[in-house]
Amino acid sequence: MTVNKLTASTPARGVPFYTPEQTLPAGTALDTGAEVPTLFTPIKLRDLVLQNRFVVSPMCTYSADDGHLTDWHLVHLGAFALRGAALTIVEATAVTPNGRISPEDSGLWQDSQIAPLKRIVDFVHSQGQKIGIQLAHAGRKASTLGPWHVTPGRHEVAGPDVGGWPDNLWAPSAIAWDEGYPTPKEMTVAQIEELVQSFVDAAKRAIQAGVDTIEIHGAHGYLITEFLSPITNQRTDAYGGSFENRTRLLLDIVRAVRGVIPQGMPLLVRISASEWMEHSGQPSWDLEQSKRLALLLADLGVDLLDVSSGGNNPKQHIEVHPYYQADMAGEIRELLRKEGKGEALKIGAVGMISTAEMARSVVQEGGKLAGEQDRKIEVESGDGTRARADLVLIARQFLREPEFVLKTAALLGVQVAGPVQYHRAPIKKGRL
Template structure:
């Protein structure tokens, strides 16, 4: 009789607690042959290598304590890393107290907020996964109540009695979000410069917390997005008027953040490719200006442009279809490559199936969906990728195991969490 010799489990390295090493990390394709779809191939951004093309998009959860992340965030975010998401991005994190969307938003404006963030980063790293953070200022859309307190689709004010600051909203111009909402204060140049510095200071704290990538939030009608739009930015100084002036604050923030983070750390920017106000006939932020902005970013050290849309005007008219944002990302990506600009593109929005996730990043293949929800890979047909990274939001809330399930549906053999080895995802069981 042969007795198998027992050996100690290898612990995860660089974390302050014991957990088995995840080597390779969950979500890694175990067969690296030609049939593996691009979705399960690595993506390298500076010194950061992701084992697949899935990222958890930043999603506000309105559950922080004076800007400090809590055990809620540890469990919420850790669940995605545990189940194969190569990059998990912490929700919009305010760089100043009045830059929060709600009183319960995440923040990184003071040093006491570093430790709770580091605890989450340590857990994500214990799974051999990567963690990012989105730095933000909400501008005129700050001081609102969490969405479960209000009518769906509305931004309802958080007054001082519930911790809000309706008398201290900042914006490029004194234009309220909508009728019945407070008029924000038009920022002085000194206040603009202070916000730029606050982004840099928050970035330094993120580095101290062990964050692997930083995203600047320039979308969805928050402060930077308000500056980009000629509808909400009616300034006559060097931060308003021309395209060059309206993008100035974003470019200043990019330079400031890039200067204080490690040279090997990737820097992302999220934009709204359009504010969906073209129908009104007047000047607005649109796809053409987004392409023009995108061309400026690689030379400033931006590694990935995260392409979303909308959120700056309650009168927006969105042309919704499954690829309504992905297609704009694809246009920007194509234009950058024609110009010889080297910057990755992230796509977001309505990515909820294995077939769609694969099609977004697949460089040279097509696929066909089956009625039972599985996906069969066809031959290569020379199609072009629409983006380099898939950023998934609500589908991860519905299915934290979306990466592992997608792999099973696509017939890709991937590593799962070692502690879950007795419950692998099988295509025939989905």
């Protein structure tokens, strides 16, 4: 390893440009004593070690060029890694062209999309941080316009005039998202098998780009969710009907992707733990089925279950409160631990995590926030401590505050490493 003669600093290793080595990645606790909150302690997923429990959740930004990531994504994603996020997950990335949510979505269905992803991976690695990618297919919710082009709360259709494909939507059954939306085509068994291969091919491209982990998107009403739900999946073949049949596509994808990624690479899955349709009076995907699914995923080599909810039906009734998704994550985590699978399958919590104390409380082993005495959100673990999840996956708060990790550390009184180039401007509690 050479030393830059002008700065006398060691360059970051393994990247094709000069930047100083971050001796400790930003966000690393400098004190490892017992008083350090769980939020700032390391966690290991197979061979992947994260120095804290902050993950940048995949966030669609509708800014790709024919599926290719651009300099926008380099700056957007790099900002979080620079400021202490241990793991940054690239936004939902389509495994086929018709699997994009919008014409401007990220994709990994062709080899030309590897290089722009690798450029971002190299930058994140230069900061000593880790990066993953979420592989997805949007199903019947594909070919919609970016949100700033539409009425708030709607998923308006992108027609051929703006690069859309409303006549080529895939779903388990030919059921439109809502009135006024295109009716998708019911997938053939051959198309389902081809889709599994598309996930495999995209995973191989992600590995070529150097990612540290891969997440399979099975949430928010996109294709895999549509297969899981008895409302949107009305098939009568091996992919519909029973719980075993409705989960078949996801489990096939998990097996196939796990079979081609390195043994030491963790595999993540995001699900909607409930589609919030219990009020409909018909069978729907719910928390109890998610618990059953979690046990299966643990046995198939999934390392982290990213627990979200909703998004599969415009008539959903969500019971919103700050911990409405963390509650479900906690229940799944409790079951896994009771079944002896808590070490095999870790749990990530999402949703409305916007303060230092809330982030701390979700993963903290012990302690309640004021006003939580009556909430059933604490999970007893074998060593007498409590937690709802093992990691927090944060989206919107990182958009508001890319330095959320460093601010959280300051507010919680934890001394952490920062970017070496920013050494003259440390974040301190008294200045927030």
